[in-house]
Amino acid sequence: MAQKQRILVTRRWPDAVERVLAERFEASFNLLDVAMDEAALAEALRSFDAVLPTVSDRLPASLFDGSGIRTKILGNFGVGYNHIDIAAAKAHGVAVTNTPGVLTDCTADIAMSLLLSVARRAGEGEREVRAGAWSGWRPTHMIGTKVTGKTLGIIGFGRIGKAMAKRCHFGFDMDVVFYNRSKIGLSEAARYGARQVDTVEEVLATADFVSLHCPGGGENRHLINAQRLAVMKPEAYLINTARGDVIDEKALIDALETCVIRGAGLDVFEAEPHVPERLRVLENVVLLPHLGSATEETRTAMGMKVVENLTAFFDGKVPPDRVA
Ligand code: DGY
Numbered sequence: 001m002a003q004k005q006r007i008l009v010t011r012r013w014p015d016a017v018e019r020v021l022a023e024r025f026e027a028s029f030n031l032l033d034v035a036m037d038e039a040a041l042a043e044a045l046r047s048f049d050a051v052l053p054t055v056s057d058r059l060p061a062s063l064f065d066g067s068g069i070r071t072k073i074l075g076n077f078g079v080g081y082n083h084i085d086i087a088a089a090k091a092h093g094v095a096v097t098n099t100p101g102v103l104t105d106c107t108a109d110i111a112m113s114l115l116l117s118v119a120r121r122a123g124e125g126e127r128e129v130r131a132g133a134w135s136g137w138r139p140t141h142m143i144g145t146k147v148t149g150k151t152l153g154i155i156g157f158g159r160i161g162k163a164m165a166k167r168c169h170f171g172f173d174m175d176v177v178f179y180n181r182s183k184i185g186l187s188e189a190a191r192y193g194a195r196q197v198d199t200v201e202e203v204l205a206t207a208d209f210v211s212l213h214c215p216g217g218g219e220n221r222h223l224i225n226a227q228r229l230a231v232m233k234p235e236a237y238l239i240n241t242a243r244g245d246v247i248d249e250k251a252l253i254d255a256l257e258t259c260v261i262r263g264a265g266l267d268v269f270e271a272e273p274h275v276p277e278r279l280r281v282l283e284n285v286v287l288l289p290h291l292g293s294a295t296e297e298t299r300t301a302m303g304m305k306v307v308e309n310l311t312a313f314f315d316g317k318v319p320p321d322r323v324a
Contacts, residue, residue, distance in 0.1 A: 004024070004026040005026065005050060005314050006025070006028070006047070007052060008047075008048040008052065010030055010035075010056075012030065013077065013299070013303045020304070021307060028048070038060070041059060045063060045094075046070055049072055050310055051071050051074055054077040055083055055290070056083075056272070059085060060085050061088035063085075064094070069094065071094055073313050073319070074096045074097070075310045077302055078098060078099060078293070079099055079103055080098070080216060081096060081323060090324050097313070097319045097322050097323060098321050100321055101159065103302060105298075106293050106294070106297075107163075107292035107293055108160055108164045108167055110288065111160075111211050111292075112168070113288075114239050114267060115168075115209050115211065116147060117286040118239070119146075119263075121144045123286045124283050145208075145235070148172045149172075150175075150208035151177065152164070152208070154176065154177070154178035154194070154211050155200060155203060156242065157178045157194070157196070158180075158214075160213045161180070161213035162192050164213060165192035169192060170193065175193075177195050177197050178194050178196055201231050204231040204236075205233070208236050209237050210238050212241070212242040212247070215243065216244070216245050220245075220246050221246070222246075222248040224247040224251075224252070226248065229251060232261045234260065234261065234262065235261075237261065237264060238252070238264045243268055244266075244269040247270075253276065253278045257282070264284070266286070267288045267292050268290055275287060
């Protein structure tokens with residue numbers, strides 16, 4: 001019988017997926033589920049046929065430097081892969097796969113939760129009740145912003161952007177405008193009740209809620225900076241379920257503190273898991289610990305996608321979700 005490939009799973013995955021991995025491969029699991037540092041990841045690239053990283057692992061070019069790379073494939077658990085230096089992986093002949101499609105709905109659901117929570121002050125309200133500080137119903141208590149019928153602006157009209165548009169347009173009667181680097185056909189946009197505009201600024205100036213759905217890293221780093229925040233309406237909200245580095249976090253905090261915009265709902269941060277104290281003390285933000293894909297169904301489906309990608313790769317086929 002052929003020797004099983006040695007694989008390393010960098011964090012704990014759903015049991016059902018770990019079981020399949022253990023059957024098909026000679027699998028090592030990170031039983032303590034503590035994030036691996038760069039030295040440990042560099043060593044893994046030299047010891048395993050496949051490494052299965054996720055967003056909490058950093059794989060910069062320096063990890064690939066030098067000789068002895070054994071890894072043939074990085075089976076990333078997640079759709080975003082800006083934590084991996086793709087050029088360095090390619091240069092060392094390491095294939096990279098991701099897990100698109102299976103987390104679309106759950107990530108859009110979290111974006112919707114953030115939008116509703118920040119507009120209707122659900123975080124603040126919950127904190128008040130838990131603190132035993134609620135003094136009772138009154139007409140002026142914790143007044144928020146109506147969501148139904150407002151304008152949603154989307155940056156990045158891929159799968160998740162479209163799913164967000166669908167929720168907002170068909171569920172909440174919202175007008176939807178979006179910016180996307182490539183042109184989306186009119187009939188495709190119309191399926192989501194959405195209209196494409198030519199610039200990020202146009203979205204920012206028009207929308208009551210701006211939701212980010214573009215990849216992180218590269219030219220999208222600090223796409224939303226102080227200048228662009230100033231283009232948003234003062235009563236608008238910013239929602240980010242994409243990647244923390246798409247927003248200049250310091251500029252956002254300044255904007256929130258000085259009422260340049262009304263609020264923000266954030267599931268991702270620039271230096272996760274660090275969330276700046278200045279952000280944590282603000283009442284006009286809702287902060288989640290990167291929960292976009294965190295449902296049993298989705299996390300299992302993500303893991304099974306990695307299994308499919310690895311199996312295809314080691315069978316000599318093109319993995320369905322190869323990105324490099
Ligand atoms: C993704 O898949 O990119 C999510 O952010 C979880 O990592």
